[in-house]
Amino acid sequence: MITEDDLDLFGYYEIYEPKPHEKPSLYSLWVEKKIITAGQARLIENILGLVGEAGEVAEKIKKQIRDSQKVSDEDIMKELGDVVFYATALANFYGRDLSYVLEMNVHKLDDREARNKIKGEGDNR
Numbered sequence: 001m002i003t004e005d006d007l008d009l010f011g012y013y014e015i016y017e018p019k020p021h022e023k024p025s026l027y028s029l030w031v032e033k034k035i036i037t038a039g040q041a042r043l044i045e046n047i048l049g050l051v052g053e054a055g056e057v058a059e060k061i062k063k064q065i066r067d068s069q070k071v072s073d074e075d076i077m078k079e080l081g082d083v084v085f086y087a088t089a090l091a092n093f094y095g096r097d098l099s100y101v102l103e104m105n106v107h108k109l110d111d112r113e114a115r116n117k118i119k120g121e122g123d124n125r
């Protein structure tokens with residue numbers, strides 16, 4: 001399997017400039033440029049943004065189900081994008097980028113799967 005390190009080694013990124021949505025670490029930098037609050041206000045704004053946008057995802061799906069409204073899958077994807085934005089902003093606040101969060105999540109869930117612990121409760125099962 002070809003990794004990002006392999007691509008780096010072969011100079012791939014010197015001839016191809018990846019877009020923020022194509023590389024999580026670039027997306028994290030892109031998000032950081034959009035943040036307009038600082039310090040504690042930023043933390044509060046980012047967590048309220050994350051929860052609010054997650055609510056917007058739920059609201060769109062609710063409308064699809066309850067009202068048979070014309071809520072397109074694209075409308076839901078847009079709100080999911082907003083969730084990712086604020087999740088990334090929070091990761092940035094804590095000094096990590098989206099790549100770190102994704103890697104940690106993959107390891108955590110792969111480990112649970114390997115130990116047959118996908119079901120159940122507890123953050124650190």
Ligand SMILES: [Mg+2]
Pocket residue numbers: 053056078079082
């Ligand atoms: Mg939104």
